[in-house]
Amino acid sequence: MGTLIKNGNVVSAAGSMVADVLVEGELIARVGAGIDAGGHTVVDAAGMLVIPGGIDVHTHLDMPFGGTTSADDYEWGTRAAAIGGTTTVIDFALQTMGRPMTEAFKTWRAKSEGKACIDYGLHMAVTDLGPNDSWLDGVDAMVAEGISSFKIFMAYPNVLMVDDRTIYKLMERTKQLGALVCVHAENGTVIDAIVQEALAAGHTGPLYHALTRPTVAEAEAVHRVVALSELAGGANVYIVHVSCEDAMREVAGARERGLPVMGETCTQYLVLSIEDDMGKPGFEDAKYVFTPPLREKKNQAPLWGAVKDDVLQVVSTDHCPFRFKDQKTLGLESFTKIPNGGPGVENRMQLVYDRGVNMGRMSVERFVEVTAEAPAKIFGMYPKKGVVAAGSDADIVVWDPEAEYTIEAATQAMHTDYSIFEGFKVKGNVRQVFSRGELVVEGGKFTGVVGRGQYLRRGLGEVLAG
Ligand code: URP
Ligand code: ZN
Ligand code: ZN
Numbered sequence: 238m239g240t241l242i243k244n245g246n247v248v249s250a251a252g253s254m255v256a257d258v259l260v261e262g263e264l265i266a267r268v269g270a271g272i273d274a275g276g277h278t279v280v281d282a283a284g285m286l287v288i289p290g291g292i293d294v295h296t297h298l299d300m301p302f303g304g305t306t307s308a309d310d311y312e313w314g315t316r317a318a319a320i321g322g323t324t325t326v327i328d329f330a331l332q333t334m335g336r337p338m339t340e341a342f343k344t345w346r347a348k349s350e351g352k353a354c355i356d357y358g359l360h361m362a363v364t365d366l367g368p369n370d371s372w373l374d375g376v377d378a379m380v381a382e383g384i385s386s387f388k389i390f391m392a393y394p395n396v397l398m399v400d401d402r403t404i405y406k407l408m409e410r411t412k413q414l415g416a417l418v419c420v421h422a423e424n425g426t427v428i429d430a431i432v433q434e435a436l437a438a439g440h441t442g443p444l445y446h447a448l449t450r451p452t453v454a455e456a457e458a459v460h461r462v463v464a465l466s467e468l469a470g471g472a473n474v475y476i477v478h479v480s481c482e483d484a485m486r487e488v489a490g491a492r493e494r495g496l497p498v499m500g501e502t503c504t505q506y507l508v509l510s511i512e513d514d515m516g517k518p519g520f521e522d523a524k525y526v527f528t529p530p531l532r533e534k535k536n537q538a539p540l541w542g543a544v545k546d547d548v549l550q551v552v553s554t555d556h557c558p559f560r561f562k563d564q565k566t567l568g569l570e571s572f573t574k575i576p577n578g579g580p581g582v583e584n585r586m587q588l589v590y591d592r593g594v595n596m597g598r599m600s601v602e603r604f605v606e607v608t609a610e611a612p613a614k615i616f617g618m619y620p621k622k623g624v625v626a627a628g629s630d631a632d633i634v635v636w637d638p639e640a641e642y643t644i645e646a647a648t649q650a651m652h653t654d655y656s657i658f659e660g661f662k663v664k665g666n667v668r669q670v671f672s673r674g675e676l677v678v679e680g681g682k683f684t685g686v687v688g689r690g691q692y693l694r695r696g697l698g699e700v701l702a703g
Contacts, residue, residue, distance in 0.1 A: 238275075238276045238277055239259055239266060239277045239674075240278045240280060240674070240676075241258070241259050241260075241272060241274055241275075241277040241279050242258040242259075242260070242282050242287055242635065243257045243272075243274075243279055243280065244257065244283040245257075245258070245282030245283070245286065246285070246286050246287065247268060247287045247625050248287065248602060248604075248625075249605060249610065250603070250605055250610045251602070252602060253601065256268050256269055256270055256287075257270065257271065257272040258287055258625060258633065260633070262631075263630060263631060264628060264630060264631055264673075265625060265628065265630075265631045266627060267627055268625060268626060280635065280669065282635050284638075284639075285635050285636060285637055285638070285668060286601065286635075286637075286638055287625060287634075287635055287636070288605050288625065288633070289605060289609040289610065289623050289633065289634070290323065290355075290633060290634055290672065291318075291321070291322050291323035291585065291608045291609050292323065292324070292325040292327075292608070292612040292616075292622060292623060293318060293323045293325070293327070293553050293554050293612075294327040294612045294616055295327070295478065295501065295555045295556070296314060296329075296553075296554065296556040296557075297555070297556065297578060298310060298311050298314040298328050298348075298349075299314075299348045299349075300557065302557065302577065302578065303559075303567070303575070303576030303578075304567060304574070305564050307558055307578060308558040308559055308560050308580075308651075308653055309651055309653075310352060311328075311348060311349040311352035311353045311357070312353070312354065312688075313650070313652045314326070314556065314558075314582060315353045315354040315357065315690055316683045317650035318582045318583065319354050319355050319672065319677050320583055320667070320670075320678055320681060320682070320683060321583035321585060321586055321587065322636065322678075323582060324355045324622075324632040324670065324677075325356050325357065325358070325622050325632065326355065326357050326358075327359065327360055327386070327612075327693075328358075328359055328360070329359065330342055330345035330359045331362045331364070332361065332362060332363055332365060333364070333365075334364045334365045336365070337372045338361050338375030338379055339375055341361065341362075342379060342382060342384070345359055346692065349692065351688040352688055353688065353689075353690025353691075353692075354677065354683060354685055354687055354689065355672050355677070355690045356622075356632075356672070356691050356692075356693050357690055357693060358383065358694075359384050360384065360386045360388045360419055361375075361376075361379050361384050361386075361387050361388065362388040362389070363376075363387050363388065363389055363399065363403070363407055364390075366407070373410050376410045376414065376416065380414055382694065383694025384695070385416050385417060385616070385617045385695050385696060385697050385698060386416065386417040386418075386419050386695075386698070387407060387411060387416060387417070387419065388419040389404055389420055389421070390425070391404075391420065391421060391422050391423055392423035392424075392425040392428065393421075393425055393528075394425045394426055397421075398425045401465060404420075404462065405465050405468060408466055408468075408469035408472035409469045411472050412469050412470050412472040412473075415473070416697060417473045417474070417475055417615070417616070417697075417698055418466070418472055418475070419474075419476075419477050420475070420476050420477060421477055421478070421528075422458035422459045422461075422462055423454050423455050423528070424454040424457050424458050424461075427454055428450050428454050431449045431450075431454075432445075432449045434449075435449050436573070441570065441572060442520075442522075443520065443522040443523045443525070443526050443568070443575060444522060446526045446528075446572040446573075446575065446577075447511055447526075450529060452532060452536075453483060455479075455481060455483065455484040455529055456481070456487050458484075459476055459479075459484045459487035460487050462474060462476070463487065466497070466498065471496065472497070473497045474496075474497065474498045474499070475498075475499045475500060475501070476488055476500035476501070477500075477553070478502065478506070478529060478553075478555050479500045479502045479506075479549060480502065480503075480506045480531075480536070481506075481529070481532045481536045482535075482536050482539040484529075485500070485540060485543045488548055489543065489548045492548065492702070495702070495703070497700045499549075499615060499700065499701055500548070500550065500551075501549055501550065501553045502544060503552065503554055503581070504585050504588045505525075505527065505531065505554075505555075505579060506531070506532065506537070506540055507537060507544075507552070507588070507589075508592055509525065509531050509657060510531055510533060510534035510536075510537065511531050511532060512533065512534050514531055520566070523561070523572075524565060524579070524655050525579065525657055526568070526572065526575045527557065527577050527579045528577045541593070541598045544598075544599065544607055545598060545599045545603060547701075548703075549607075550611040550615060550701050551607055551615065552608060554585050555581070556578075556579075556580060556581050557577070557579065557580075558578065558579065558651055558652065559576040559579075560653050561653070561654050561655050562654055564576050579657050580653045580657065581651075581657065581658075582651065583650055584644055584656075584658050584661075585608065586608060587642065587644070587666055588658065588661070589607065589608055590636070590638075591663035591664055592663075594665070595664055595665065609623045615698045615700075616695055617695035617698040618695055618696075618698075619699070630673050630674075631671050631672075631674040632671065633670075634667055634669070634670050634671075635667075636665065637665070637667075637668040638664070639665075640665060640666040640668065641662065641663070641664050641666075642662070642663050642664075642666045643660065643661070643662050643663075644656055644658040644659065644661045644662075645660070646659060650683070667681075672689075672690075673691075675689070
Protein backbone atom coordinates (compact mmCIF):
# COMPACT_ATOMS: atom_id res chain seq x y z
CA MET A 238 0.00 0.00 0.00
CA GLY A 239 1.26 3.42 -0.92
CA THR A 240 0.15 7.03 -0.68
CA LEU A 241 -1.78 8.58 -3.53
CA ILE A 242 -1.66 12.36 -3.74
CA LYS A 243 -4.70 13.09 -5.88
CA ASN A 244 -5.64 15.90 -8.22
CA GLY A 245 -2.91 18.37 -7.29
CA ASN A 246 -1.26 20.73 -9.73
CA VAL A 247 2.12 19.02 -10.17
CA VAL A 248 4.76 21.63 -10.92
CA SER A 249 8.22 21.31 -12.44
CA ALA A 250 10.45 23.83 -14.18
CA ALA A 251 9.10 22.62 -17.52
CA GLY A 252 5.41 23.10 -16.73
CA SER A 253 2.42 22.23 -14.57
CA MET A 254 -0.38 19.69 -14.89
CA VAL A 255 -3.18 18.38 -12.73
CA ALA A 256 -2.20 14.80 -11.95
CA ASP A 257 -2.02 12.10 -9.29
CA VAL A 258 1.25 11.09 -7.66
CA LEU A 259 1.64 7.56 -6.35
CA VAL A 260 4.26 7.09 -3.67
CA GLU A 261 5.45 3.58 -2.88
CA GLY A 262 8.03 3.15 -0.17
CA GLU A 263 10.61 5.91 -0.43
CA LEU A 264 10.06 6.59 -4.13
CA ILE A 265 7.57 8.11 -6.52
CA ALA A 266 6.10 5.16 -8.44
CA ARG A 267 3.90 7.01 -10.95
CA VAL A 268 2.72 10.46 -11.94
CA GLY A 269 -0.35 10.61 -14.15
CA ALA A 270 -4.04 11.17 -14.51
CA GLY A 271 -6.65 8.96 -12.87
CA ILE A 272 -4.40 6.58 -10.92
CA ASP A 273 -6.62 4.00 -9.20
CA ALA A 274 -6.88 4.60 -5.46
CA GLY A 275 -6.64 0.83 -4.86
CA GLY A 276 -5.77 0.27 -1.20
CA HIS A 277 -3.63 3.40 -1.02
CA THR A 278 -3.88 6.15 1.54
CA VAL A 279 -5.37 9.03 -0.44
CA VAL A 280 -4.31 12.65 0.09
CA ASP A 281 -6.77 15.01 -1.56
CA ALA A 282 -4.64 17.71 -3.17
CA ALA A 283 -7.33 19.42 -5.26
CA GLY A 284 -6.54 23.13 -5.42
CA MET A 285 -3.03 22.49 -4.08
CA LEU A 286 0.35 22.65 -5.76
CA VAL A 287 2.38 19.45 -5.61
CA ILE A 288 6.01 20.49 -5.75
CA PRO A 289 9.40 18.89 -5.16
CA GLY A 290 10.69 19.32 -1.61
CA GLY A 291 12.80 22.44 -1.40
CA ILE A 292 16.58 22.20 -1.51
CA ASP A 293 18.55 24.78 0.45
CA VAL A 294 22.18 24.49 -0.61
CA HIS A 295 23.54 27.07 1.83
CA THR A 296 23.17 26.44 5.56
CA HIS A 297 25.55 26.61 8.51
CA LEU A 298 24.33 24.25 11.25
CA ASP A 299 26.29 23.77 14.46
CA MET A 300 29.07 25.93 13.02
CA PRO A 301 31.75 27.54 15.18
CA PHE A 302 31.99 31.16 14.03
CA GLY A 303 32.70 34.56 15.55
CA GLY A 304 33.62 33.13 18.96
CA THR A 305 30.41 31.14 19.31
CA THR A 306 28.46 28.41 17.52
CA SER A 307 25.43 28.80 15.27
CA ALA A 308 22.26 28.30 17.29
CA ASP A 309 20.62 25.53 15.25
CA ASP A 310 22.24 22.13 15.35
CA TYR A 311 21.44 19.45 12.78
CA GLU A 312 18.25 18.44 14.57
CA TRP A 313 16.76 21.89 15.07
CA GLY A 314 17.90 23.33 11.76
CA THR A 315 16.66 20.44 9.66
CA ARG A 316 13.36 20.28 11.56
CA ALA A 317 12.80 23.97 10.84
CA ALA A 318 13.75 23.38 7.20
CA ALA A 319 11.17 20.57 6.90
CA ILE A 320 8.43 22.68 8.46
CA GLY A 321 9.16 25.32 5.83
CA GLY A 322 8.95 22.82 2.96
CA THR A 323 12.64 22.10 2.48
CA THR A 324 13.54 18.41 2.37
CA THR A 325 17.26 18.64 1.60
CA VAL A 326 19.98 20.94 2.87
CA ILE A 327 23.63 21.15 1.92
CA ASP A 328 25.71 22.35 4.84
CA PHE A 329 29.42 23.18 5.10
CA ALA A 330 32.22 21.16 6.63
CA LEU A 331 34.96 23.68 7.51
CA GLN A 332 38.56 22.61 7.09
CA THR A 333 40.62 23.83 10.06
CA MET A 334 43.76 25.64 8.92
CA GLY A 335 46.70 23.28 9.45
CA ARG A 336 44.55 20.15 9.26
CA PRO A 337 43.51 18.07 6.22
CA MET A 338 40.02 18.08 4.68
CA THR A 339 39.44 14.47 5.66
CA GLU A 340 39.43 15.49 9.30
CA ALA A 341 36.75 18.14 8.72
CA PHE A 342 34.66 15.57 6.89
CA LYS A 343 34.76 13.24 9.91
CA THR A 344 33.96 16.10 12.31
CA TRP A 345 30.91 17.23 10.35
CA ARG A 346 29.62 13.70 9.79
CA ALA A 347 29.80 13.20 13.57
CA LYS A 348 27.90 16.46 14.21
CA SER A 349 25.08 15.38 11.92
CA GLU A 350 24.92 11.63 12.62
CA GLY A 351 21.63 10.58 14.19
CA LYS A 352 20.30 14.15 14.30
CA ALA A 353 19.07 15.19 10.88
CA CYS A 354 15.31 15.22 10.24
CA ILE A 355 15.71 15.42 6.44
CA ASP A 356 18.42 14.38 3.98
CA TYR A 357 21.55 16.47 3.83
CA GLY A 358 24.81 16.80 1.98
CA LEU A 359 28.04 18.65 2.69
CA HIS A 360 30.25 21.08 0.83
CA MET A 361 33.89 21.21 1.91
CA ALA A 362 35.13 24.69 2.84
CA VAL A 363 38.81 24.67 1.89
CA THR A 364 41.17 26.84 3.93
CA ASP A 365 44.59 25.20 3.53
CA LEU A 366 46.21 23.15 0.75
CA GLY A 367 48.86 21.79 3.14
CA PRO A 368 52.62 21.24 2.71
CA ASN A 369 53.54 21.49 -1.00
CA ASP A 370 49.81 21.54 -1.81
CA SER A 371 49.69 17.86 -0.80
CA TRP A 372 46.23 18.18 0.74
CA LEU A 373 44.83 18.88 -2.71
CA ASP A 374 44.47 15.10 -2.89
CA GLY A 375 41.77 15.62 -0.29
CA VAL A 376 39.65 17.05 -3.10
CA ASP A 377 39.67 13.66 -4.85
CA ALA A 378 39.00 11.92 -1.53
CA MET A 379 36.04 14.20 -0.84
CA VAL A 380 34.54 13.62 -4.29
CA ALA A 381 34.71 9.89 -3.51
CA GLU A 382 32.80 10.61 -0.27
CA GLY A 383 30.03 12.41 -2.15
CA ILE A 384 31.26 15.97 -1.73
CA SER A 385 31.37 17.45 -5.21
CA SER A 386 31.46 21.16 -4.26
CA PHE A 387 34.26 23.09 -2.55
CA LYS A 388 33.76 26.43 -0.87
CA ILE A 389 36.33 29.16 -0.63
CA PHE A 390 36.12 32.44 1.24
CA MET A 391 37.64 35.61 -0.25
CA ALA A 392 36.57 37.37 2.99
CA TYR A 393 37.27 36.90 6.72
CA PRO A 394 41.08 37.39 6.70
CA ASN A 395 43.01 35.27 9.23
CA VAL A 396 39.97 33.07 9.79
CA LEU A 397 38.71 31.51 6.58
CA MET A 398 40.07 33.66 3.74
CA VAL A 399 42.32 32.05 1.14
CA ASP A 400 44.66 33.79 -1.30
CA ASP A 401 44.39 33.83 -5.08
CA ARG A 402 47.05 31.15 -5.51
CA THR A 403 45.05 28.76 -3.34
CA ILE A 404 41.92 29.48 -5.36
CA TYR A 405 43.80 28.91 -8.61
CA LYS A 406 45.36 25.62 -7.45
CA LEU A 407 42.02 24.36 -6.12
CA MET A 408 40.35 25.27 -9.41
CA GLU A 409 42.97 23.40 -11.44
CA ARG A 410 42.05 20.28 -9.46
CA THR A 411 38.28 20.75 -9.54
CA LYS A 412 38.50 21.40 -13.27
CA GLN A 413 40.25 18.03 -13.76
CA LEU A 414 37.57 16.28 -11.72
CA GLY A 415 34.51 18.20 -12.94
CA ALA A 416 33.74 19.42 -9.42
CA LEU A 417 32.40 22.85 -8.45
CA VAL A 418 33.99 25.75 -6.56
CA CYS A 419 31.54 27.79 -4.48
CA VAL A 420 32.77 31.27 -3.63
CA HIS A 421 32.07 33.80 -0.90
CA ALA A 422 33.14 36.76 -3.01
CA GLU A 423 34.22 39.87 -1.13
CA ASN A 424 37.61 41.58 -1.05
CA GLY A 425 38.49 40.67 2.54
CA THR A 426 41.75 42.61 2.90
CA VAL A 427 40.40 45.92 1.61
CA ILE A 428 37.25 45.53 3.71
CA ASP A 429 39.51 44.98 6.71
CA ALA A 430 41.26 48.30 6.00
CA ILE A 431 37.92 50.12 5.71
CA VAL A 432 36.77 48.51 8.98
CA GLN A 433 39.89 49.76 10.78
CA GLU A 434 39.24 53.29 9.46
CA ALA A 435 35.65 53.17 10.74
CA LEU A 436 36.73 51.96 14.17
CA ALA A 437 39.41 54.66 14.36
CA ALA A 438 36.68 57.22 13.65
CA GLY A 439 34.64 55.84 16.56
CA HIS A 440 32.01 54.05 14.46
CA THR A 441 31.32 50.87 16.40
CA GLY A 442 27.56 50.19 15.91
CA PRO A 443 25.99 47.44 13.75
CA LEU A 444 25.20 49.81 10.86
CA TYR A 445 28.94 50.09 10.25
CA HIS A 446 29.15 46.39 9.50
CA ALA A 447 27.12 47.22 6.39
CA LEU A 448 28.79 50.54 5.59
CA THR A 449 32.31 49.07 5.68
CA ARG A 450 31.54 46.39 3.10
CA PRO A 451 30.75 48.30 -0.14
CA THR A 452 29.11 46.58 -3.09
CA VAL A 453 32.26 47.25 -5.16
CA ALA A 454 34.21 44.97 -2.81
CA GLU A 455 31.78 42.16 -3.67
CA ALA A 456 31.78 42.90 -7.41
CA GLU A 457 35.60 43.07 -7.51
CA ALA A 458 35.87 39.63 -5.91
CA VAL A 459 33.36 38.11 -8.33
CA HIS A 460 35.33 39.62 -11.22
CA ARG A 461 38.62 38.26 -9.84
CA VAL A 462 37.33 34.76 -9.19
CA VAL A 463 35.89 34.57 -12.69
CA ALA A 464 39.33 35.51 -14.03
CA LEU A 465 40.94 32.83 -11.85
CA SER A 466 38.49 30.29 -13.23
CA GLU A 467 39.51 31.28 -16.77
CA LEU A 468 43.19 31.03 -15.85
CA ALA A 469 42.54 27.53 -14.49
CA GLY A 470 41.14 26.50 -17.85
CA GLY A 471 37.47 27.17 -17.20
CA ALA A 472 36.72 25.77 -13.75
CA ASN A 473 33.06 25.54 -12.75
CA VAL A 474 32.14 28.33 -10.33
CA TYR A 475 29.08 29.10 -8.21
CA ILE A 476 28.96 32.48 -6.47
CA VAL A 477 27.12 32.22 -3.15
CA HIS A 478 24.92 34.90 -1.60
CA VAL A 479 25.07 37.50 -4.40
CA SER A 480 23.70 40.50 -2.52
CA CYS A 481 23.76 43.45 -4.92
CA GLU A 482 23.37 44.60 -8.50
CA ASP A 483 27.12 45.32 -8.93
CA ALA A 484 28.08 41.72 -8.14
CA MET A 485 25.15 40.28 -10.07
CA ARG A 486 26.29 42.20 -13.20
CA GLU A 487 29.68 40.45 -12.96
CA VAL A 488 27.94 37.06 -12.92
CA ALA A 489 25.77 38.15 -15.86
CA GLY A 490 28.84 39.28 -17.84
CA ALA A 491 30.66 36.00 -17.23
CA ARG A 492 27.63 33.97 -18.33
CA GLU A 493 27.21 36.11 -21.43
CA ARG A 494 30.80 35.22 -22.31
CA GLY A 495 29.90 31.54 -22.06
CA LEU A 496 31.91 30.86 -18.89
CA PRO A 497 30.82 28.10 -16.47
CA VAL A 498 29.71 30.59 -13.82
CA MET A 499 26.51 30.28 -11.80
CA GLY A 500 25.15 31.99 -8.72
CA GLU A 501 22.58 32.27 -5.99
CA THR A 502 21.05 35.04 -3.98
CA CYS A 503 19.39 34.60 -0.60
CA THR A 504 15.93 35.50 0.65
CA GLN A 505 17.18 38.30 2.88
CA TYR A 506 18.73 40.27 0.00
CA LEU A 507 15.45 40.06 -1.91
CA VAL A 508 13.18 41.39 0.85
CA LEU A 509 15.27 43.28 3.44
CA SER A 510 17.40 46.42 3.07
CA ILE A 511 19.63 48.92 4.83
CA GLU A 512 16.86 51.53 4.75
CA ASP A 513 14.23 49.26 6.31
CA ASP A 514 16.29 47.19 8.69
CA MET A 515 19.58 48.82 9.67
CA GLY A 516 20.17 51.83 11.91
CA LYS A 517 17.46 50.74 14.36
CA PRO A 518 17.87 51.89 17.95
CA GLY A 519 18.88 49.69 20.87
CA PHE A 520 21.31 47.43 19.03
CA GLU A 521 18.26 45.89 17.27
CA ASP A 522 20.02 45.94 13.91
CA ALA A 523 22.65 43.47 15.17
CA LYS A 524 19.99 40.90 14.25
CA TYR A 525 20.61 41.83 10.62
CA VAL A 526 24.39 41.60 10.71
CA PHE A 527 25.35 39.03 8.15
CA THR A 528 27.92 38.95 5.38
CA PRO A 529 27.59 40.24 2.72
CA PRO A 530 25.49 42.84 4.53
CA LEU A 531 22.07 44.14 3.68
CA ARG A 532 22.20 46.52 0.74
CA GLU A 533 20.31 49.61 -0.34
CA LYS A 534 16.76 48.84 -1.41
CA LYS A 535 17.50 49.72 -5.04
CA ASN A 536 19.35 46.39 -5.35
CA GLN A 537 16.23 44.29 -4.77
CA ALA A 538 14.55 44.75 -8.17
CA PRO A 539 17.72 43.83 -10.14
CA LEU A 540 18.18 40.75 -7.96
CA TRP A 541 14.59 39.61 -8.51
CA GLY A 542 15.11 40.20 -12.22
CA ALA A 543 18.32 38.14 -12.17
CA VAL A 544 16.52 35.24 -10.48
CA LYS A 545 13.71 35.41 -13.03
CA ASP A 546 16.04 35.68 -16.04
CA ASP A 547 18.43 32.91 -14.97
CA VAL A 548 21.41 35.18 -14.32
CA LEU A 549 21.13 33.64 -10.84
CA GLN A 550 19.96 30.03 -10.74
CA VAL A 551 19.16 29.49 -7.07
CA VAL A 552 17.64 31.17 -4.03
CA SER A 553 19.11 29.81 -0.80
CA THR A 554 19.20 31.18 2.76
CA ASP A 555 22.76 31.18 4.16
CA HIS A 556 20.94 30.10 7.34
CA CYS A 557 23.48 30.86 10.09
CA PRO A 558 21.42 31.67 13.18
CA PHE A 559 22.63 33.35 16.35
CA ARG A 560 20.48 34.25 19.34
CA PHE A 561 20.17 37.96 20.10
CA LYS A 562 20.33 37.80 23.89
CA ASP A 563 23.67 36.03 24.36
CA GLN A 564 25.28 35.76 20.92
CA LYS A 565 24.65 38.92 18.88
CA THR A 566 25.33 40.92 22.06
CA LEU A 567 28.94 39.72 21.98
CA GLY A 568 29.34 42.71 19.68
CA LEU A 569 27.79 45.39 21.89
CA GLU A 570 31.12 47.23 22.04
CA SER A 571 32.10 46.76 18.39
CA PHE A 572 30.31 45.55 15.27
CA THR A 573 33.41 43.48 14.46
CA LYS A 574 32.50 41.15 17.36
CA ILE A 575 28.90 40.52 16.31
CA PRO A 576 28.64 36.92 15.06
CA ASN A 577 27.80 37.17 11.35
CA GLY A 578 24.68 35.36 10.20
CA GLY A 579 20.92 35.17 10.39
CA PRO A 580 18.10 32.63 10.59
CA GLY A 581 16.03 31.84 7.49
CA VAL A 582 15.83 28.19 6.48
CA GLU A 583 12.20 27.95 7.63
CA ASN A 584 10.91 30.91 5.61
CA ARG A 585 12.60 30.61 2.21
CA MET A 586 9.77 28.83 0.39
CA GLN A 587 7.08 31.12 1.85
CA LEU A 588 8.93 34.30 0.94
CA VAL A 589 10.03 33.31 -2.55
CA TYR A 590 6.50 32.14 -3.30
CA ASP A 591 4.72 35.14 -1.84
CA ARG A 592 7.09 37.96 -2.82
CA GLY A 593 8.06 36.17 -6.04
CA VAL A 594 5.08 34.32 -7.53
CA ASN A 595 2.24 36.28 -5.91
CA MET A 596 3.87 39.59 -6.79
CA GLY A 597 4.35 38.59 -10.43
CA ARG A 598 8.15 38.47 -10.26
CA MET A 599 8.38 34.85 -11.39
CA SER A 600 6.19 31.99 -12.53
CA VAL A 601 5.34 29.08 -10.27
CA GLU A 602 7.54 26.93 -12.51
CA ARG A 603 10.50 29.23 -11.94
CA PHE A 604 9.76 29.12 -8.19
CA VAL A 605 10.14 25.34 -8.29
CA GLU A 606 13.25 25.65 -10.42
CA VAL A 607 15.14 28.09 -8.16
CA THR A 608 14.12 26.43 -4.90
CA ALA A 609 14.55 22.75 -5.87
CA GLU A 610 15.25 21.68 -9.45
CA ALA A 611 18.27 23.84 -10.28
CA PRO A 612 19.94 23.22 -6.88
CA ALA A 613 19.50 19.47 -7.45
CA LYS A 614 21.09 19.71 -10.90
CA ILE A 615 23.97 22.01 -9.97
CA PHE A 616 24.86 20.03 -6.86
CA GLY A 617 24.67 16.51 -8.31
CA MET A 618 21.39 15.23 -6.87
CA TYR A 619 19.10 15.26 -9.92
CA PRO A 620 16.78 13.43 -10.62
CA LYS A 621 16.93 11.68 -7.25
CA LYS A 622 15.96 15.03 -5.74
CA GLY A 623 14.39 18.19 -7.15
CA VAL A 624 11.56 16.79 -9.25
CA VAL A 625 8.21 15.05 -8.84
CA ALA A 626 8.71 12.22 -11.33
CA ALA A 627 8.56 8.42 -11.39
CA GLY A 628 11.72 6.96 -9.87
CA SER A 629 12.68 10.06 -7.87
CA ASP A 630 12.79 10.17 -4.08
CA ALA A 631 9.31 10.96 -2.80
CA ASP A 632 10.36 14.35 -1.40
CA ILE A 633 7.11 16.17 -2.00
CA VAL A 634 5.44 19.28 -0.64
CA VAL A 635 1.69 19.72 -0.86
CA TRP A 636 1.57 23.50 -1.03
CA ASP A 637 -1.57 25.49 -0.29
CA PRO A 638 -1.42 28.63 -2.46
CA GLU A 639 -4.23 30.26 -0.47
CA ALA A 640 -2.93 29.65 3.07
CA GLU A 641 -2.17 32.89 4.89
CA TYR A 642 0.55 33.04 7.48
CA THR A 643 2.39 35.63 9.53
CA ILE A 644 6.06 35.00 10.24
CA GLU A 645 6.84 35.39 13.95
CA ALA A 646 9.71 34.36 16.18
CA ALA A 647 7.18 33.24 18.79
CA THR A 648 5.95 30.41 16.57
CA GLN A 649 9.04 29.51 14.55
CA ALA A 650 10.99 26.26 14.90
CA MET A 651 14.41 27.88 14.38
CA HIS A 652 16.23 28.34 17.68
CA THR A 653 16.64 32.10 17.64
CA ASP A 654 14.88 34.58 19.88
CA TYR A 655 13.95 36.74 16.88
CA SER A 656 13.02 36.55 13.23
CA ILE A 657 14.55 38.84 10.62
CA PHE A 658 11.17 38.59 8.86
CA GLU A 659 9.07 39.36 11.96
CA GLY A 660 5.51 40.34 11.02
CA PHE A 661 5.85 39.52 7.32
CA LYS A 662 2.50 38.28 6.02
CA VAL A 663 2.64 35.63 3.31
CA LYS A 664 0.05 33.86 1.19
CA GLY A 665 1.06 30.34 0.22
CA ASN A 666 2.38 27.82 2.69
CA VAL A 667 3.16 24.18 3.34
CA ARG A 668 0.20 21.85 3.96
CA GLN A 669 2.07 18.53 4.08
CA VAL A 670 5.66 17.49 3.52
CA PHE A 671 6.83 14.01 2.52
CA SER A 672 10.48 13.07 2.79
CA ARG A 673 11.40 9.82 1.04
CA GLY A 674 7.74 8.86 1.20
CA GLU A 675 7.27 9.55 4.89
CA LEU A 676 4.83 12.22 6.02
CA VAL A 677 7.13 14.44 8.08
CA VAL A 678 5.14 17.68 8.37
CA GLU A 679 1.45 18.19 8.92
CA GLY A 680 -0.39 21.03 10.64
CA GLY A 681 2.86 22.98 10.83
CA LYS A 682 4.47 20.31 13.04
CA PHE A 683 7.29 17.87 12.39
CA THR A 684 5.81 14.38 12.58
CA GLY A 685 8.90 12.32 11.70
CA VAL A 686 11.59 10.75 13.83
CA VAL A 687 14.70 12.76 14.62
CA GLY A 688 17.74 11.19 12.98
CA ARG A 689 15.81 9.78 10.01
CA GLY A 690 17.65 12.10 7.58
CA GLN A 691 20.35 10.47 5.48
CA TYR A 692 23.73 11.76 4.38
CA LEU A 693 23.64 12.29 0.61
CA ARG A 694 26.57 11.11 -1.45
CA ARG A 695 26.31 13.56 -4.29
CA GLY A 696 27.62 13.07 -7.78
CA LEU A 697 29.15 15.72 -10.01
CA GLY A 698 26.68 18.45 -10.83
CA GLU A 699 25.66 20.09 -14.09
CA VAL A 700 26.66 23.51 -15.31
CA LEU A 701 23.47 25.40 -16.04
CA ALA A 702 24.86 27.61 -18.77
CA GLY A 703 23.66 31.06 -19.70
O1 URP B 1 27.06 36.15 7.75
C1 URP B 1 27.17 35.05 7.25
N1 URP B 1 26.86 34.89 6.00
N2 URP B 1 27.62 34.02 8.00
C2 URP B 1 27.91 32.72 7.56
C3 URP B 1 29.21 32.61 6.86
C4 URP B 1 29.15 33.05 5.44
O2 URP B 1 29.83 34.00 5.07
O3 URP B 1 28.40 32.50 4.65
ZN1 ZN C 1 29.61 33.71 3.04
ZN1 ZN D 1 27.27 31.09 4.30
